[in-house]
Amino acid sequence: MARPRSLITKAEFARELNISKGRVSQLLKLGLPVRDGRIDRVEGACWYRANIARPAGSADVAVNGARVAGLSASSAGVDAPKASESDIAAAVHEEAKAAGDSPTPLTQARILATQEIAAIKGIERRKLEGALLKVDEVDQTWAEVLQVLKDRLRLIADNIAPVLATCGTEAECRSVVCREIDDALAAVSKGVAELVNT
DSSP, X not given: XXXXXXXXXXXXXXXXHTOOHHXXXXXXXXXXXXXXXXXXXXXXXXXXXXXXXXXXXXXHHHHHHXXXXXXXXXXXXXXXOOSOHHHHHXXXXXXXXXXXXXOOHHHHHHHHHHHHHHHHHHHXXXXXXXXXXXXXXXXXXHHHHHHXXXXXXXXXXXXXXXXXXXXOSHHHHHHHHHXXXXXXXXXXXXXXXXXXXX
């Protein structure tokens, strides 16, 4: 998968904001940040939201400006890797608080919904990357590990009983028990490795 671009042309920026290329030229004269003759997608959208699209005291418009910063770019057919939706929602919320605005219930609901969607997408991504395990598989593996351990521990008594009967000193008994425990632990370790690798 190709790495998404953060620097875009005036035409691409105009498409993302649904404005004309001429308007982008006007914005450049007003101070729209440019790097190497191109516009940084996120920085430009944030500048536009802060300086042009957001009337004073309107937290709802700030949420729409956050969409301009990236949520709607995918619908315009442009690669759009930006700050996460959760980060944008949190920034909009903090911006509204700093400006003394109290977000409307609709804005608060949008922020919460955006954060939840971002959390779900994060879980799905980790699952696809193989970073998450299914609970049923983990439970089954642990049950099998504990069964191997239980079986090996039960064999210790059967294996050492005849030898202990012939031991004459406490040191000999201890040596027999320790050897058998070490053998049992090695067998359990091997069994666990086989379970994990299958």
